[in-house]
Amino acid sequence: MQKDKTNADLGKQVHAHLVKKGVEIPMTDIVTPKTEQLDQIKASFTDIMNTLGLDLKDDSLMDTPNRVAKMYVNEIFYGLDYANFPKCTTVDNKMKYDELVIEKNITCISNCEHHFVVIDGFCHIGYVPGNKVLGLSKLNRIVDFFAKRPQIQERLTEQIYYALQYILETDDIGVIVEGVHYCVKSRGIRDTTSSTITSKMGGSFRVGGLRKEFLALATKK
Numbered sequence: 001m002q003k004d005k006t007n008a009d010l011g012k013q014v015h016a017h018l019v020k021k022g023v024e025i026p027m028t029d030i031v032t033p034k035t036e037q038l039d040q041i042k043a044s045f046t047d048i049m050n051t052l053g054l055d056l057k058d059d060s061l062m063d064t065p066n067r068v069a070k071m072y073v074n075e076i077f078y079g080l081d082y083a084n085f086p087k088c089t090t091v092d093n094k095m096k097y098d099e100l101v102i103e104k105n106i107t108c109i110s111n112c113e114h115h116f117v118v119i120d121g122f123c124h125i126g127y128v129p130g131n132k133v134l135g136l137s138k139l140n141r142i143v144d145f146f147a148k149r150p151q152i153q154e155r156l157t158e159q160i161y162y163a164l165q166y167i168l169e170t171d172d173i174g175v176i177v178e179g180v181h182y183c184v185k186s187r188g189i190r191d192t193t194s195s196t197i198t199s200k201m202g203g204s205f206r207v208g209g210l211r212k213e214f215l216a217l218a219t220k221k
Contacts, residue, residue: 004087005141010167011085017166023158025149027080034073041069076111079148086141088167090132100210102126103139104218112183113150121179121195123160124218128204130170139164153179153198161200171203174214 018024032040045065049056056062078084104124112119123143146159161175176199185192204210 006084007087008083008085010088011082014085014163014166015082018159018162021158021162023155023162025080025151025155025159037073038069041072042066045069075148077149079145084145086138086145088134088138088142090134090167093129093131093133097129097133100126100128100214100217101133102214102217103136106140106143108143108147108156108177108179110147110149110151110153110156110179112181113152115183115187116150117182117186119147119151119153119179119181121177123178124174124176125160125164126174126205126214126218127164127168127170128172128210130168130172132168132170134164134168142167153177153181153196157198157200161202165202172205172210173200173202174205174211174218175200176215176218 015024042065045068046056049061049064054061056065102124103126104122106123106125108119108121108123110119111117125139125143142163143160146156146163157175157177160177161173164173164175165171176197178195178197180195184190184194201211205214
């Protein structure tokens with residue numbers, strides 16, 4: 001992550017809000033320095049590959065433990081570190097906009113915490129501004145941050161909602177996540193056609209016309 005795109009202080013505040021709401025990911029209080037994380041994951045994955053009988057002297061395999069370690073820490077699980085939380089500068093709603101803002105089809109790629117395989121999908125977010133408006137790209141960055149950790153889809157949906165609730169200072173938010181789970185698609189039942197939809201609605205999104213309008217516009221092809 002580019003440091004000028006992150007806000008560690010905001011990350012700490014959002015983390016505390018998620019803990020208060022009971023939707024934070026289960027984590028220990030042990031903070032392992034990044035260099036140690038890389039070394040330990042590399043060593044552990046070397047053990048896994050050796051146990052599977054793979055020849056780590058082969059030129060195609062010899063650097064795989066290092067690649068996996070860097071991928072875990074720097075890419076697919078970077079959202080475990082709130083120092084990487086995106087900068088989310090809001091602006092005053094000077095125009096008094098009080099209708100729906102929707103960003104749909106936000107790429108949402110995560111990993112299932114049960115098998116560490118891919119969840120591949122989209123997120124749709126809608127909100128009605130109160131006193132604050134958030135730059136649109138920040139919605140994408142928030143989704144990506146919470147997706148980049150071992151997840152279950154229900155918790156991912158809640159975390160996106162409550163982070164936005166804290167940043168925008170409003171309950172009038174709707175979040176929909178649709179995902180294809182490769183723990184279902186590539187193993188076990190091997191169902192290649194199913195997908196999972198979860199939602200979190202707050203404030204005026206919970207009932208009535210606004211909920212219907214958001215669902216209709218967010219899911220419209």
